[in-house]
Amino acid sequence: MGEKVTFAVAAIGALGFGAGVVFFKDAFRAAVSLIGALLAVALLFIALLAPFAAAVQVIVYAGAIVVMFLFVIAYLGERGEITSFDRLDRWQVVGWLGVLGLGGLGAVAVLASDFGPDSPAPATTGVGSPQAIGEAMLANHIVALQAIAVIMLIATVGAVILAKSAVQGEGGR
Amino acid sequence: MATALAWIVLVLPLVSGVVLAGWPKEPPHAVTRLLGIGSILVAFGLSVAVFVGMLGNPADDRVFTSSAFEWIAIGGVSVDLSILVDPLSVLMMLIITGIGFLIHLYSAEYMEHDRDYRRFFASMNLFVFSMLLLVLAGNFFFLIVGWAFVGLASYLLIGFWYERPSAVAAAKKAFVINVIGDVGLVLAAFLVLRELGTLDYGQAFAEAGTLGADSGTVLAICLLLFVGAAAKSAQVPLHTWLPDAMEGPTPVSALIHAATMVTAGVYLIVRTHVFFDLSWLAGDIVAIVGAITLLMAATVALQQVDIKRVLAWSTVSQVGYMIMAVGLGAYASGMFMLMAHAFYKAALFLAAGIIIHALHDEQSLDRMGGLKKYLRVALFGMGTGALAMAGIPGFSGFFAKDDVLAAALNGGSIGVICWVIGMVGAFLTALYMFRLLFRAFFGPEPAGGYQPAPHPSRWWMSVPVVILGVLSIVGGWLQTPFGWTGMSEWLEPVIGQSTGLLEPTHGTEIVTIAVALVMALAGIGLAWWLFGADPERRIRLAQKAAGPRRVMREGWEFDRAYDDLFVDPSREVAEVMAARVEPAGPQGIITGTTALVRGAARVVSASQSGMVRAYAFWMVLGISLAGIVIALIVAGGG
Amino acid sequence: MNVPIEAYLMLSLGLLVLGLIGVMRRRNPLMLLLSVELMLNAGNVSLIGFSRLWDDPSGQVFALVVMVVAAAEVVIGLGLVVAIFRSRSNLDVDELSSMKG
Numbered sequence: 031m032g033e034k035v036t037f038a039v040a041a042i043g044a045l046g047f048g049a050g051v052v053f054f055k056d057a058f059r060a061a062v063s064l065i066g067a068l069l070a071v072a073l074l075f076i077a078l079l080a081p082f083a084a085a086v087q088v089i090v091y092a093g094a095i096v097v098m099f100l101f102v103i104a105y106l107g108e109r110g111e112i113t114s115f116d117r118l119d120r121w122q123v124v125g126w127l128g129v130l131g132l133g134g135l136g137a138v139a140v141l142a143s144d145f146g147p148d149s150p151a152p153a154t155t156g157v158g159s160p161q162a163i164g165e166a167m168l169a170n171h172i173v174a175l176q177a178i179a180v181i182m183l184i185a186t187v188g189a190v191i192l193a194k195s196a197v198q199g200e201g202g203r
Numbered sequence: 204m205a206t207a208l209a210w211i212v213l214v215l216p217l218v219s220g221v222v223l224a225g226w227p228k229e230p231p232h233a234v235t236r237l238l239g240i241g242s243i244l245v246a247f248g249l250s251v252a253v254f255v256g257m258l259g260n261p262a263d264d265r266v267f268t269s270s271a272f273e274w275i276a277i278g279g280v281s282v283d284l285s286i287l288v289d290p291l292s293v294l295m296m297l298i299i300t301g302i303g304f305l306i307h308l309y310s311a312e313y314m315e316h317d318r319d320y321r322r323f324f325a326s327m328n329l330f331v332f333s334m335l336l337l338v339l340a341g342n343f344f345f346l347i348v349g350w351a352f353v354g355l356a357s358y359l360l361i362g363f364w365y366e367r368p369s370a371v372a373a374a375k376k377a378f379v380i381n382v383i384g385d386v387g388l389v390l391a392a393f394l395v396l397r398e399l400g401t402l403d404y405g406q407a408f409a410e411a412g413t414l415g416a417d418s419g420t421v422l423a424i425c426l427l428l429f430v431g432a433a434a435k436s437a438q439v440p441l442h443t444w445l446p447d448a449m450e451g452p453t454p455v456s457a458l459i460h461a462a463t464m465v466t467a468g469v470y471l472i473v474r475t476h477v478f479f480d481l482s483w484l485a486g487d488i489v490a491i492v493g494a495i496t497l498l499m500a501a502t503v504a505l506q507q508v509d510i511k512r513v514l515a516w517s518t519v520s521q522v523g524y525m526i527m528a529v530g531l532g533a534y535a536s537g538m539f540m541l542m543a544h545a546f547y548k549a550a551l552f553l554a555a556g557i558i559i560h561a562l563h564d565e566q567s568l569d570r571m572g573g574l575k576k577y578l579r580v581a582l583f584g585m586g587t588g589a590l591a592m593a594g595i596p597g598f599s600g601f602f603a604k605d606d607v608l609a610a611a612l613n614g615g616s617i618g619v620i621c622w623v624i625g626m627v628g629a630f631l632t633a634l635y636m637f638r639l640l641f642r643a644f645f646g647p648e649p650a651g652g653y654q655p656a657p658h659p660s661r662w663w664m665s666v667p668v669v670i671l672g673v674l675s676i677v678g679g680w681l682q683t684p685f686g687w688t689g690m691s692e693w694l695e696p697v698i699g700q701s702t703g704l705l706e707p708t709h710g711t712e713i714v715t716i717a718v719a720l721v722m723a724l725a726g727i728g729l730a731w732w733l734f735g736a737d738p739e740r741r742i743r744l745a746q747k748a749a750g751p752r753r754v755m756r757e758g759w760e761f762d763r764a765y766d767d768l769f770v771d772p773s774r775e776v777a778e779v780m781a782a783r784v785e786p787a788g789p790q791g792i793i794t795g796t797t798a799l800v801r802g803a804a805r806v807v808s809a810s811q812s813g814m815v816r817a818y819a820f821w822m823v824l825g826i827s828l829a830g831i832v833i834a835l836i837v838a839g840g841g
Numbered sequence: 842m843n844v845p846i847e848a849y850l851m852l853s854l855g856l857l858v859l860g861l862i863g864v865m866r867r868r869n870p871l872m873l874l875l876s877v878e879l880m881l882n883a884g885n886v887s888l889i890g891f892s893r894l895w896d897d898p899s900g901q902v903f904a905l906v907v908m909v910v911a912a913a914e915v916v917i918g919l920g921l922v923v924a925i926f927r928s929r930s931n932l933d934v935d936e937l938s939s940m941k942g
Contacts, residue, residue: 037844041852044886048856048879052863057871064875067856071882074849078893083901087885090908095878095915102919103871106926125820125865129858131827136854139834145846146894157896163905166898174902178909185913192920815873815934819864 036077043070061099068092080158206269208253209288212246212296213335219243220328223321230321232311239324240307243331247300254293265290265696268341268405275344282402285341291697294538295338295470298545302462303331305667309553310454312663313560317452323363327458330356334463338470343392343402346471350388350431353467354381357459361451373447380444384434388471391427394420408477416481425478425485428471429492436468436522439496443761445519449511453556456511461518461548466541469525473534476698480532487617489530494624497523499759501631505638506756509566510555513639516758517592518548520628524607527621533610534698535691539682540607542690543599547591547675553668554584558643560664561657568642572738575644577657582644584668589640591675593633594723599679601719604629606682609715622715626722633726641734684712849890856883870922870934874915881911 050063219242337349362374504516591600863876892900
């Protein structure tokens with residue numbers, strides 16, 4: 031019963047804040063709305079017995095990534111979004127068809143498919159514990175671990191270079 | 204020993220030609236002369252050594268073959284780079300290198316004011332090499348190689364003065380007609396290969412008998428060989444290139460278009476006489492073509508005004524005699540005439556060259572006359588040559604022509620016809636040769652005299668003319684009626700014992716000599732009456748036969764017939780092709796392809812809008828389509 | 842697990858479609874990035890849902906990987922946005938078309 035309530039709350043929160051992200055005109059509000067959506071998803075993770083993932087979600091996503099967004103929004107200042115002429119024009123129809131197709135397809139796939147065991151594992155397993163995740167990461171997914179390490183290195187270097195050129199563009203060093 | 208020397212003879216001109224051609228810039232004339240002439244002189248010396256060495260051997264030990272290495276081995280066929288040294292090829296070697304040397308020597312002075320001195324000698328050396336390869340080749344493969352190289356060298360030398368459009372056109376014409384002959388020769392070689400399985404002379408000739416006498420295969424081989432021979436030797440109807448080939452420098456005309464290359468066809472038929480012996484019909488066709496050629500060319504030579512063209516047409520005519528002889532099976536007579544002709548025709552051409560040189564490139568007989576007091580050497584060369592060609596007893600041409608005609612008289616009904624034609628030809632020969640002699644050297648000088656006076660030649664040009672003049676007197680004593688049969692004996696290892704059919708009897712010899720002498724004297728007399736005694740007479744008479752004269756002057760309109768038959772229709776077809784077919788066909792395919800590519804590129808490039816969101820649209824659409832397809836497959840499969 | 846996995850998956854699908862709509866509608870590059878974050882989260886919900894269903898930590902490992910990738914992507918994306926739009930008055934991804942064909 032508790033899980034159902036949690037799910038309902040989290041689902042409504044996630045979809046609501048998600049709609050906010052998409053439809054708020056103001057970038058600042060959209061970013062704040064994203065925080066709400068991320069927190070709702072973290073709540074879902076807890077309901078799914080993944081507390082570590084939920085913690086990372088809150089710390090990394092809501093804490094770091096969205097803060098970065100807010101910084102940039104603040105740095106660039108208020109800028110009006112162009113609403114005049116959309117060069118995509120009638121091609122947007124194609125895109126909307128694609129969105130509809132993908133949504134419908136997903137719904138059909140979810141409803142028509144048979145997912146795994148009929149009786150899921152009991153709620154007492156420690157599958158979401160940091161220990162289980164750490165063991166799985168180091169024992170089975172070591173290549174993925176190394177790959178994301180490299181990705182982070184690349185991202186760091188890229189960010190430094192972009193920032194440097196941006197600073198130089200304004201006459202700094 | 205003999206073959207080793209022959210290899211050196213073969214390679215020497217090639218080496219000197221390549222060195223001259225590869226010399227970084229125009230070398231000093233002394234170097235060019237040393238290389239270009241010296242190599243031929245050495246080659247001639249070695250050829251003489253081969254000849255002497257061969258004389259020392261008994262008659263049945265005078266055929267040598269030597270193979271450098273295997274050139275091609277495909278299937279069961281193997282072709283060696285091999286040479287065949289036998290009395291026939293040694294005779295040809297002597298003619299090519301000997302006369303070649305004299306003409307090279309002559310060229311040293313004749314060409315000395317030309318800026319392409321080196322190119323001239325390099326091309327001449329290439330020609331000598333090609334011709335030696337042609338006669339020394341030990342199989343059909345290298346015969347064809349030499350044959351084609353000779354055509355190339357001829358092309359290069361006819362078009363030597365490439366700034367003249369007429370020279371370029373003549374070179375092209377010669378090359379095209381020679382290629383027609385090459386095709387015939389190549390097809391003949393293919394036929395030999397298919398029927399006998401070999402291209403080697405020795406094996407092919409040994410097994411030729413298995414084809415059966417008078418069979419269709421032998422006839423086909425012979426006729427294809429004769430197509431090659433006719434194109435090289437300028438026989439009707441493939442003769443039209445030779446008069447035009449006179450656009451080349453005079454030494455070229457002497458060496459290639461008189462003494463050596465045009466006789467290659469005669470050599471070819473003698474070399475492959477085994478096939479011709481098997482097919483009487485082929486031999487008769489060859490003889491008739493030769494007879495027609497000799498008569499036709501002699502009439503044309505009567506009307507030419509250009510001194511070199513007279514000699515060119517006389518060459519066609521004389522080669523016609525040789526072809527007639529070998530067609531009738533008188534191979535030794537044909538080769539004998541080939542040699543004698545090489546002497547006197549080279550002398551004539553070189554003497555003509557002296558005149559042209561002395562008169563600063565004037566070639567028209569209308570602007571000559573009374574040259575005898577200026578150009579003694581030329582008069583000697585021209586005089587001996589004309590006497591020899593007319594067939595005055597004692598000169599080489601007399602013995603050669605007599606030999607051919609006496610053999611013809613014994614050659615059955617065809618032979619008798621040929622004999623009659625030959626006799627008419629002899630009359631015409633005497634007439635046109637002495638017309639040339641009288642109009643150039645005697646009679647009055649052209650109006651206004653010579654400005655400046657003709658200068659006599661120096662020794663470079665005089666010596667060869669004198670030597671050749673002497674040779675055209677004594678060269679005929681090798682084979683005389685009732686006496687020596689030097690040429691027949693020498694060639695016996697190649698052409699075998701005379702069958703006896705063509706062995707002239709005393710009766711036919713006497714008849715032939717008598718009639719030929721009458722013909723020659725009649726011709727000379729008529730020439731004297733027309734051109735020598737009273738220079739005005741020919742002008743008065745000329746107006747009475749304008750039509751036939753024009754036909755003869757134009758070479759019986761062969762060129763115009765070819766234009767009407769081949770050139771113009773081809774050009775019209777080409778024009779239709781260019782105007783109609785080409786834009787729609789090949790060009791249409793190309794432009795269509797580019798238009799297609801360009802159109803496709805335009806469509807694809809439109810999708811590369813540079814808009815991230817558009818890419819996102821396409822990606823989403825693609826994913827949904829792929830997902831739907833997968834779903835359908837799963838649903839269908841499950 | 843009282844809530845069926847299908848419910849989680851439908852929620853995930855809803856978030857994904859929302860993110861897609863955002864990517865399509867908005868021309869502000871910042872909003873594009875925000876929408877992408879939403880879509881990545883949709884993926885994470887599915888991954889962790891399956892992890893729960895199968896009692897296997899691999900799904901959570903993948904979710905963590907996705908988060909790292911998202912962080913890296915945001916760093917680079919924001920760096921580009923700052924570098925490009927600092928000097929321009931309007932934020933419009935459609936103007937970034939200098940590499941079109």
